[in-house]
Amino acid sequence: MPRQPVDVIKRYLEDAIAAEKNFESQLRDFAEEGHHSHIQRLFARHADETRSQYERLTNRLHALGGSPSGMKSMLAHMFGSMPKVAQIGHDDAEQVTQNILMAYTVEQSEIAMYEALAAAAAAAGDNVTESLAREIQSEERRTADLLWQELPRAARSSFDEVTGRRTMTP
Numbered sequence: 001m002p003r004q005p006v007d008v009i010k011r012y013l014e015d016a017i018a019a020e021k022n023f024e025s026q027l028r029d030f031a032e033e034g035h036h037s038h039i040q041r042l043f044a045r046h047a048d049e050t051r052s053q054y055e056r057l058t059n060r061l062h063a064l065g066g067s068p069s070g071m072k073s074m075l076a077h078m079f080g081s082m083p084k085v086a087q088i089g090h091d092d093a094e095q096v097t098q099n100i101l102m103a104y105t106v107e108q109s110e111i112a113m114y115e116a117l118a119a120a121a122a123a124a125g126d127n128v129t130e131s132l133a134r135e136i137q138s139e140e141r142r143t144a145d146l147l148w149q150e151l152p153r154a155a156r157s158s159f160d161e162v163t164g165r166r167t168m169t170p
């Protein structure tokens with residue numbers, strides 16, 4: 001039996017809420033690690049933004065008559081397990097680079113997640129959810145851009161720390 005459009009949108013919202021909640025705690029951990037204060041601030045700021053994102057999503061879900069299910073979406077699982085996997089085989093000094101890389105990957109997944117939500121909401125004629133998805137998507141894009149800019153510098157500084165600034169000899 002076909003499902004009601006509103007139920008489909010509620011499911012998308014629940015998934016996004018679960019993913020954002022999971023990512024907020026990852027970001028708080030990232031903000032504690034390393035000693036690059038501007039990168040730590042970037043993580044802390046986006047953790048706050050992420051909290052505001054799932055609050056806005058939760059408000060919308062309530063307005064549609066739903067409530068967060070507590071069920072973990074596929075993305076939430078992915079966000080939860082990636083960082084530990086990424087750090088296997090890396091020195092401590094490389095952790096910040098790995099954190100940026102992971103956070104960048106999560107942001108890109110979120111951009112895709114909100115693209116799907118926006119498209120489904122548009123198909124359902126739910127303009128409010130569509131513009132919320134677009135608004136959050138542009139916040140994720142901004143963060144992804146900032147992380148991308150930080151990546152080479154962090155990789156360089158990790159390299160220097162791990163090697164004692166030695167370059168390769170032929």
Ligand SMILES: [Fe+2]
Nearest residue numbers: 020050053110
């Ligand atoms: Fe987010």
